[in-house]
Amino acid sequence: MxxxxxxxxxNTVQDLGRPGYRDIGVSASGAMDPLAVRIGNILVGNDENAAAIEVQTFPFSLRFDKRMVFAVTGADGxxxxxxxxxxxxxAYLAEPGQVLELKQPxxxxxxxxxxxxGLDVPVVMGSRSTSLRGGFGGxxxxxxxxxxxxxxxxxAEMVMLPASGLA
Structure with a gap:
């Protein structure tokens, strides 16, 4: 969590989107920088389409409640x-209680x-992406x-160095 x-x-939850529903009025949604999502997911050992957080308004911060691997890609926040x-x-390893902060790139x-x-939010029409216009997903x-x-x-089991040892 x-x-x-x-x-x-x-700032929303996004994956690579839900193509194929435009004929019924549903936009594809998905990350604006799909390459950054793919690479971030590869760095942490996920499927490339796993849901991630898209941060476009800064500052942004979150707290990890358990030990987990993470990566920040896209703009240098x-x-x-x-x-x-x-x-x-x-890729880095966060310990429980640690806070990740991103500033304006x-x-x-x-x-x-x-x-x-990945972020474990419900799959809607084959995607975990947020559709702000539709008010669903994410x-x-x-x-x-x-x-x-x-x-x-x-x-998945990953062997990582703690972030505190790398700074």
Whole structure:
């Protein structure tokens, strides 16, 4: 489980989307930077289509409630884990209670947070992506907000160095 501590508008749960429903008025949704989602998921050992957090309004922070692997991809949101600066596009291991913070990137628009096991939200029309226009998918069809708790799927066994040892 992860808990959202701070979030601006429009930060949502996204995967690679739900193509094939436009004929009934449903947009594909999905991440705006699918390559960043794919790579983030590969870094943490997930299927490339696992649900991740799309952060487009900053600052953003979350707390891990259990030990889990994570990666931040996309725009360089200057990620910090419990105050220690991290590199984007790398996998790290968070311990229970640690806080991940992202700040406004100097360029580009969106960062993605992938966690081992992916975000465990309901699948709607073959996707876990949030459709804000439709009001479904992701986190009950709405942006993430302070206090939201998002379940995480089962993570495969991974051997990782703790993030605290890398900073």
């Amino acid at each position: 992860i808990e959202i501590i701070e979030s601006g508008s429009f 200057n990620p910090h884990l419990n105050g220690s600066e991290l590199l984007s596009w790398c 100097p360029r580009l628009a969106r960062s993605y947070i992938s966690v081992g096991g 986190n009950a069809g709405r942006p993430l907000a302070k206090g939201d708790r998002i379940a995480v799927g089962e993570d």
